[in-house]
Amino acid sequence: MTAPQIQSPRKAAIIGGGVIGGGWAARFLLNGWDVAVFDPDPQAERRVGEVIANARAALPALSDTGLPPEGRLSFASTLAEAVTGADYVQESVSERLDLKHRVLAEIQAASDAPIGSSTSGFKPSELQQGARAPGRIFVAHPFNPVYLLPLVELVPSAATPPDEVAQVQALLRDIGMFPLLVRKEIDAHIGDRLLEALWREALWLVHDGIATTEEIDDVIRFSFGLRWAQMGLFETYRIAGGEAGMRHFMAQFGPALAWPWSKLTDTPPFTEALVDRIASQSDAQSGHHSIRDLERIRDDNLVAFLRALKDRDWGAGRILNAHDQLLAERDVQNATQHVANETELVVLPSWIDYNGHMTESRYLFAGSQTVDQFLASIGAGLDYVRDGHSYYTAETHLRHLAEARAGDRITGRVQVLGHDDKRLHLWISLVRPGPDGETEIATLEQMLLHVDMAAGRTCPAGASVLAQLAARAASDAARPRPAAAGRHVGAGRPLPQPEGAA
Numbered sequence: 001m002t003a004p005q006i007q008s009p010r011k012a013a014i015i016g017g018g019v020i021g022g023g024w025a026a027r028f029l030l031n032g033w034d035v036a037v038f039d040p041d042p043q044a045e046r047r048v049g050e051v052i053a054n055a056r057a058a059l060p061a062l063s064d065t066g067l068p069p070e071g072r073l074s075f076a077s078t079l080a081e082a083v084t085g086a087d088y089v090q091e092s093v094s095e096r097l098d099l100k101h102r103v104l105a106e107i108q109a110a111s112d113a114p115i116g117s118s119t120s121g122f123k124p125s126e127l128q129q130g131a132r133a134p135g136r137i138f139v140a141h142p143f144n145p146v147y148l149l150p151l152v153e154l155v156p157s158a159a160t161p162p163d164e165v166a167q168v169q170a171l172l173r174d175i176g177m178f179p180l181l182v183r184k185e186i187d188a189h190i191g192d193r194l195l196e197a198l199w200r201e202a203l204w205l206v207h208d209g210i211a212t213t214e215e216i217d218d219v220i221r222f223s224f225g226l227r228w229a230q231m232g233l234f235e236t237y238r239i240a241g242g243e244a245g246m247r248h249f250m251a252q253f254g255p256a257l258a259w260p261w262s263k264l265t266d267t268p269p270f271t272e273a274l275v276d277r278i279a280s281q282s283d284a285q286s287g288h289h290s291i292r293d294l295e296r297i298r299d300d301n302l303v304a305f306l307r308a309l310k311d312r313d314w315g316a317g318r319i320l321n322a323h324d325q326l327l328a329e330r331d332v333q334n335a336t337q338h339v340a341n342e343t344e345l346v347v348l349p350s351w352i353d354y355n356g357h358m359t360e361s362r363y364l365f366a367g368s369q370t371v372d373q374f375l376a377s378i379g380a381g382l383d384y385v386r387d388g389h390s391y392y393t394a395e396t397h398l399r400h401l402a403e404a405r406a407g408d409r410i411t412g413r414v415q416v417l418g419h420d421d422k423r424l425h426l427w428i429s430l431v432r433p434g435p436d437g438e439t440e441i442a443t444l445e446q447m448l449l450h451v452d453m454a455a456g457r458t459c460p461a462g463a464s465v466l467a468q469l470a471a472r473a474a475s476d477a478a479r480p481r482p483a484a485a486g487r488h489v490g491a492g493r494p495l496p497q498p499e500g501a502a
């Protein structure tokens, strides 16, 4: 499988590099976009870097096609610098309307790009007040961690043209998200209305001494939290109605709404004492983990849930499969752009073994993909095989030099060491590009034989293939012969032979 190539990198500007801005930066970057972040806080670059490191450890494990090559990340010293040339701007500054107005005005003074706001509560018409181009501002409300959870609530106002909305939906799908178009603007959109109702009830339960923060979390994670992750509220309750379904469920539990079981919109008095009680219970519950540890535990669990849903093509897993499909189609479209003597591969989650790194057979697979592409480049590709001739591998010496992990990108290169009309002696180098240069992770030395497939015997290759091979061999002859070519197993430091060996 070759790595998807993005035709032209696009640029996203992330204004505000906190929890959510960092998550957006990671989501865009790991999906091949260039990202410029602006945040005046001197700690922002470190924080965003830590969120991106978490994302790099988690997001690639969800893709079975391989994500596109990462874009370029930069930290701008002014807001105008960040948004200049951006195709999309995501505003993620603190949740204050006056601040958001100021920042949105500054963005529009320097850019005409569409602007999504991460606001959890403000309506788009509130954000648009006083704006130079109100129609270009809308709500794009994500969920934390933005790089793993696919939902974005996309809330336009009447000022936002429908084609702008459609373009933004396409853009968000491109980075693996599920943009849910919210029909009518409303405070806190959909997700946070639901969450706030639950949170308020939870605060009451702690306030009234009914349960601790840990007990409430246990209730959620050992029961309906698990159900919600795969079926939501209404589908779950439909099942709870038994064979009689939703109508029966509503008849049975509807009256409880009027009793009522919950305190609904009443808020417990938000006193210092309540804050202290919740904070100290939360410390007792989770204080032995750092926030970074908790993030990693959360991400690992989410990846495992999401992979299970992916295998079942259900719920959020279906969104991930659709994104894989999009990336695979783009890969096919871009196949012709691959450099003839280099093969790009992405280490997929299914290539990882119980040691946590790329399993040994995948090194051979990566070498074989590289050779296939090389053969195609000298006219011995699939059309040639369909006509009844092919090169078969007779011998391989594979050296494992470094580990590769899920999401790593590998480049495979071929050097022709020798050939005649039937034999082809190749050197294949697999390297992992990194910020400090390339690391060679494996080499393969192979002898291939040209075969008449119907006869099941070796035979001379076709004239055109031999001519292209000769040209390639001539250019490779100028390269130094790899020092390890011709090496055999144990050549480095021979082991004593077993007693009595011939």
Ligand SMILES: NC(=O)C1=CN([C@@H]2O[C@H](COP(=O)(O)OP(=O)(O)OC[C@H]3O[C@@H](n4cnc5c(N)ncnc54)[C@H](O)[C@@H]3O)[C@@H](O)[C@H]2O)C=CC1
Pocket (backbone or CB within 6 Å): 015, 016, 017, 018, 019, 020, 021, 038, 039, 040, 041, 044, 092, 093, 094, 095, 096, 099, 103, 118, 119, 120, 121, 141, 142, 143, 144
């Ligand atoms: N934390 C969460 O769970 C979620 C938050 N949101 C929304 O995302 C937005 C950001 O929230 P968080 O990331 O949680 O807050 P945060 O406090 O972690 O980050 C806000 C960042 O904005 C920066 N900032 C302040 N003024 C700025 C300016 N003039 N220009 C550029 N940056 C500036 C701050 O330095 C800070 O780094 C809010 O609108 C919030 O409602 C949305 C979904 C979830």
Ligand SMILES: C[N+](C)(C)CC(=O)CC(=O)[O-]
Pocket (backbone or CB within 6 Å): 120, 142, 143, 144, 191, 192, 195
């Ligand atoms: C607490 N919150 C309102 C900021 C939460 C959100 O907006 C969404 C989320 O990630 O739960």
